[in-house]
Amino acid sequence: MFDVKKIRNDFPILNRKVNGRPLVYLDNAATSQTPQQVINVIVDYYSNYNANIHRGVHALSQEATDKYEQARKKIQEHFNIGKSHEIVYTSGTTHAINLVANGFSSFLKQGDEILVSAMEHHSNIVPWQMLAERTGTILKVIPMSLDGELEMDAYEQLLSDKTKLVFCNHVSNALGTINPIQEIIDKAHEVGAAVLIDGAQAAPHIKSDLQALNVDFYTVSAHKMCGPTGVGMLYGKEEWLNTLPPYQGGGEMIAEVTFEKTTYADLPHKFEAGTPNICGGIAFGAALDYMNAIGFESMSEYEKELLDYATEKLLEIEGLKIYGTAKDKTSVISFNIDGIHPYDIGTILDKLGIAVRTGHHCAQPIMDFYKIPGTVRASFSFYNTKEEVDILVEGVQRAKSMLL
């Protein structure tokens, strides 16, 4: 049984006060909170077996290496990835996308086309713009509707044998839209294009089977799913990872080095130069264990309840408009109130101990699309409650009466 009271006890931060009031944390799409079970793993690492991995002969190094590689196996199982060496540890999604963009720049040529969705985070736009500038490839945008859904007919029109790469988020960080990625992947493959799916916002809510999806690249950040910051993963199909050149040079990623020539290590180490975030990787594994113990199905069912409840309650406020009303969405509500700047609402909510995000959410093209300066974004996690939704709604009402 899904017991939110019991779950909340796992998160020590949820007991703190902000501005004299109990914290209501609704900025989960920016970063999720960390359960004690994961904090314990971090403390245990630094208390008992902190060492550099893969090269030591001593016991601590072996222990750390084992735990780090066990965590890779946990990631493999969780996302049903075929081979563990198809998982590259990265510092997060942004690093993972840059790694792929950098690799593709060595074989894309002038006139090739790459497609990006209209609802991307800046970190899934800028690396590709940089790539397009370097290689002379053409960047085209898959448009979206006012509801915040991708226009799939337009997408099909954009695909051609010139298309080499398609990149799209699984879930939009600003709107919460769940994109039809299976269709996006299949259609791209029909014209021989590779697909990168940014899974940063999806992974905390949806357990994806990457083999079944047949996706070429998928990226995840641990800190959005109960893990620590500074660690994430890039999944890449083996043949792609073998084809892409290394991103950074350094230790760990080499097989042999002479001043004449260096041969690179096998996958995944070819892409894991330098000492990685060892503790972070291990804690990422622990975060997956934690979430799986609760179960993604019951979590997302509960989050859907919260989303529906919050949507209904917020819409009762006169002048409130929600951006992103796709049929399939995660527990994210982006909204504005007529005549009030989102920043003002966010400031008052903060005084009330309610943490939301305001601004363009690193997705300026979406704000330009709706012709707004930004939104207030409340993003719910499985540890939030209906009582917290009520506090939010009350807070928004209070802000409205102060500001209008």
Added chain:
Amino acid sequence: MTIEEIQEEIVDEFSMFDDWMQRYEYMIELGKSLPLINEKYKTEDNIIKGCQSKVWVHAELEDDKLVFTADSDAIITKGIIAILIRSFSNQRPQDIINADTDFIDEIGLKEHLSPTRANGLVSMIKQLKLYAVAYQTQLN
């Protein structure tokens, strides 16, 4: 009145309130009394960077004193800039350059002073002082 006297006056006004809501409500009121910038000066060049909301500031020399006008699309930001301008406007550039802004802390708006805060109060102060430096150079 000198900058210091005006700042003391503002601190006095804010000391009447005992909770944050009243302080914010007063700040919003002050925002409504902000001497508004002429629309023609609402240009990209006059936008202060570092604010999540847009803030435009314009400065003009009248005799030997600097007069500020401004606007923002967010009302709380407008209140903050109104408080700043009230203390800096109609003052000599050299006095603006020398003035400190500790009174912001005293009126309970300390949280807005953090340089990492998205409202850019620090950027606003810097911009007002930059105008003062520019006009002081002109006066010399």
